[in-house]
Structure formats: structure tokens, C-alpha cells
Amino acid sequence: MSNPWEIDRQCFPTTGSPAEQLKFITRYALLAPSTHNTQPWKFIIQHDELKLYADRSRQLTEADPSGRELVMSCGAALGQLRVALQHFGLDPEVSLLPDSNEPDWLARVKISPSNVYDDQLLPLFDGIFKRHTSRTAFASTAVPQQVIDKITDLAGRLGVGVAFISDADQQQQLARLVAEGDQLLFKNKNFRLELRRWLRGKDSNTKDGIASRSLGLPAWLAPLAAYIIQKLDVGDMVARNDAQLVLTAPLLVILHTPENQPMDWLLAGQALDWMLLFAAANRINASFFSQPLEAPGLLSRFNEIVQISGQPQLFFRLGYAVDAKPSARRDVDTVVSME
Ligand SMILES: Cc1cc2nc3c(=O)[nH]c(=O)nc-3n(C[C@H](O)[C@H](O)[C@H](O)COP(=O)(O)O)c2cc1C
Known part of the structure; x- marks a missing residue:
């Protein structure tokens, strides 16, 4: 095939x-x-x-x-x-x-x-x-203002709001919250089991799931990632890594919608795709931090930090990185x- x-x-x-x-x-x-x-x-x-x-x-x-x-x-x-x-x-x-x-x-x-x-x-x-999620460190090069304007317009066409974090204090607070989200999620054995179910090793021939190599782990650890994630609470290690990615991100982006209904989710997903495609066409990469929106109890603290009106739907970073490989x-x- x-x-x-x-x-x-x-x-x-x-x-x-x-x-x-x-x-x-x-x-x-x-x-x-x-x-x-x-x-x-x-x-x-x-x-x-x-x-x-x-x-x-x-x-x-x-x-x-x-x-x-x-x-x-x-x-x-x-x-x-x-x-x-x-x-x-x-x-x-x-x-x-x-x-x-x-x-x-x-x-x-x-x-x-x-x-x-x-x-x-x-x-x-x-x-x-050209669009592939890139989970490694990004260069410190700023994302051009015309890209920021364009992706804001694309989301606006669908009624989806975009907020950018440029304040260093907010960025630090978000890095801490993402780390806390990792720790909370990884403490949950069922979350780890689910993640393990969707992780794919080098020789996997399934056509879905996340390749262990794309997680930004050291090469020697990648083949063992699925086993380790299921058996051990590696929340602290993941948290340190993610916090660093948030702290050094040239641009942090939040997509938000007026309500939190399936219609809002559908529109936010389309807006995300258009923004990422425009970014990718300009050789700009992205990766996501869903932890503060997934881990129990963190959403209200996320809202306090970012101060947006409406419901946050996606939190991700944009920047320049070595191109990631296509996923299955x-x-x-x-x-x-x-x-
Ligand atoms: C709604 C949504 C949430 C996502 N959340 C995360 C996330 O929290 N962490 C992450 O590393 N990737 C996240 N991703 C990226 C997916 O893992 C990625 O799109 C998928 O593995 C396919 O790889 P590709 O984007 O390189 O084609 C998310 C993607 C979507 C659409």
C-alpha cells in the first residue's frame, strides 16, 4: 500500500x-x-x-x-x-x-x-x-508579526479567538502549570496505560498512534518508552522537559471559543488546522501542551494566568525547529x- x-x-x-x-x-x-x-x-x-x-x-x-x-x-x-x-x-x-x-x-x-x-x-x-508536530526544542528566533496577524485572521473567520503570551511572568507561570499537569496526569495509572496503548515502537506497522521517537526522548530510551510509561511514574521527568519547552517557546498560543460545546470544538479544530498549515507553509513548527486543559483542577488556574474571555480549547507553541518526521x-x- x-x-x-x-x-x-x-x-x-x-x-x-x-x-x-x-x-x-x-x-x-x-x-x-x-x-x-x-x-x-x-x-x-x-x-x-x-x-x-x-x-x-x-x-x-x-x-x-x-x-x-x-x-x-x-x-x-x-x-x-x-x-x-x-x-x-x-x-x-x-x-x-x-x-x-x-x-x-x-x-x-x-x-x-x-x-x-x-x-x-x-x-x-x-x-x-510540511506540517508535522515537532516536540524538540525550538530556536529562539521570533515568529514574524505578519504570520501572527495572518493566523489570527484565519481563526477569526471561524469565530475562534487567539491569544498570544508575550509576558515573561505569564510564561513562567504556564511552564509551572504544564509541569504540574504532567505530574498529575502521570500519577494516574489509567492515563499512563492509555498513553502506552497509543505509543508505537520503531518496528510498529500500525497506522496510527505516536511514534516513541517523536517524543524527544534520548535515542537509547525511545524503544523502552512504552514499557517505562506504563510501569513507572515518569511525571517528573516529562514535567521538567515540558516546562523547559514552554519557557523557551518563541510564541505561545491559546485558541479560545465563546462556549464549550461540540460546535465550538469543531470550529476550534478547523481554526487550529488552518493556522498550523499557514505556519508550516512558512516553515514554522508547532507542538501542543494539553496538560492544563486535561488534568483535573488546572483549568481555572490556567484561566487566571492567561485572562482570556471564553473557553480555552488549545494551548501550543510555534517556532523554528528541525523538521519532524511524518507520523503514520x-x-x-x-x-x-x-x-
Ligand atoms: C486536539 C489535539 C490535541 C493535541 N494534544 C497534544 C499534546 O498535548 N501533546 C502532544 O505532544 N501532541 C498533541 N497533539 C498532537 C498530536 O499528537 C499529533 O497531531 C499526532 O500525533 C499526529 O502527528 P502529526 O501532527 O505530526 O501529524 C494534539 C493534537 C490535537 C489535534
Whole structure:
């Protein structure tokens, strides 16, 4: 089976049916980021319409009991699908959460050929192949102001707010909170077990999960990571590492929404994807710190530090790093069905 990251855009079925075209383009959506690389999505294609569903069997019941990160991950896939549709000249009509009786049906996307191009989305296509979560230290080089302005605009289109942390005192407090989050989460044996379930060793041929090598561990430790994480409380070690990454991050970003409902999560996921694609197209990397939003009791302290209006949904850093390797993806035929 071919590598999901190697899609030849010349193979787009220009004269194919809308369903064939949709299936081809969905391959780009599968490259979106997702929590623990769970890829918690399913797609059903019928003629010129695509339905996106949440796959609850892939939910992180310990780290994400409400399914907030699951829905944001699906939102990211939807954001990426919209960018790819634009690239191939198809105009998507998107409805979010189209049926209140079916909460796992997250979006309906109907396509028609178009001559109207979305100038904001077109340049993001280039970022699809360059975007990989990079968990190593970033250079101290500042992220250019025009990138900051652009990603703020992209999120604003979806009604998603963006806050940037530039105050050194806030940055230190956040580093301490992330470290505390690591310690709390790693004390929970079930959290460790869940993380271990999604960690993949060098020889793994599963097409999901986080490669141990991408965690920024010393090379000699990476092969043992899954075993160690399950058996030992390595919270202190992870905490020190993450705190340092927060402290030295050139730019810390928070995405926030007015409410904390599935609609907000879907929009935040799309906004995240567009921001990361724009960053990646400009060779800027990202990595996430979900601990303060996941660990019990830390959210209110996070809010006190960052002082934003609304609900924080994602906390991540942007900066320049050595490019990370692509992570595994499931094959298109596993997640897309044609009706
Ligand atoms: C909603 C969401 C939350 C995430 N939280 C974290 C996190 O807390 N820590 C982390 O290292 N990566 C986090 N990630 C990144 C995923 O682990 C990553 O996207 C996935 O492993 C696929 O790898 P890729 O982004 O390199 O394609 C998150 C991604 C999403 C979409």
C-alpha cells in the first residue's frame, strides 16, 4: 500500500465522478493532526456529498472523557478537507452538526465545481505536507508579526479567538502549570496505560498512534518508552522537559471559543488546522501542551494566568525547529466508505 503522505496531485480524477473526486481529496484530510494520532474520524461519500462522523471507538477515555479533543481532531480533518477542495477547484457547502438526533455526525460537505477561489485558503495547501508536530526544542528566533496577524485572521473567520503570551511572568507561570499537569496526569495509572496503548515502537506497522521517537526522548530510551510509561511514574521527568519547552517557546498560543460545546470544538479544530498549515507553509513548527486543559483542577488556574474571555480549547507553541518526521496514517479505504 502506498505511503499516505505521498499523494500525487496529478492523479486527481479530473474527469471522474464527484464521489471519486471526493474520495481522492479526502486523502489530504487524513493527514490532519489528531490527539495521540488517534485519527478518530469516519467518512461516508454519497455522490457529491461527504459526511464526516466521529469514531467514538478511538476516543481517549482518560485524557479526553468529554470527547472535546476528539471533535477538535475531526474539525482539523474538516479544515484540511476544505483547503484541499479549494485547491482542486471545488466549492464546498459545509453544514456543521447537521442533525441534532445524530450528534456524532459532525459535518456534511456538498461539492460543486467553482471558479471562485478563496485567496486565504489556497496558500495553505502547501503546508499540508510540511506540517508535522515537532516536540524538540525550538530556536529562539521570533515568529514574524505578519504570520501572527495572518493566523489570527484565519481563526477569526471561524469565530475562534487567539491569544498570544508575550509576558515573561505569564510564561513562567504556564511552564509551572504544564509541569504540574504532567505530574498529575502521570500519577494516574489509567492515563499512563492509555498513553502506552497509543505509543508505537520503531518496528510498529500500525497506522496510527505516536511514534516513541517523536517524543524527544534520548535515542537509547525511545524503544523502552512504552514499557517505562506504563510501569513507572515518569511525571517528573516529562514535567521538567515540558516546562523547559514552554519557557523557551518563541510564541505561545491559546485558541479560545465563546462556549464549550461540540460546535465550538469543531470550529476550534478547523481554526487550529488552518493556522498550523499557514505556519508550516512558512516553515514554522508547532507542538501542543494539553496538560492544563486535561488534568483535573488546572483549568481555572490556567484561566487566571492567561485572562482570556471564553473557553480555552488549545494551548501550543510555534517556532523554528528541525523538521519532524511524518507520523503514520490509516489508509483511505479503512476510513472512507462509498455508498
Ligand atoms: C486536539 C489535539 C490535541 C493535541 N494534544 C497534544 C499534546 O498535548 N501533546 C502532544 O505532544 N501532541 C498533541 N497533539 C498532537 C498530536 O499528537 C499529533 O497531531 C499526532 O500525533 C499526529 O502527528 P502529526 O501532527 O505530526 O501529524 C494534539 C493534537 C490535537 C489535534
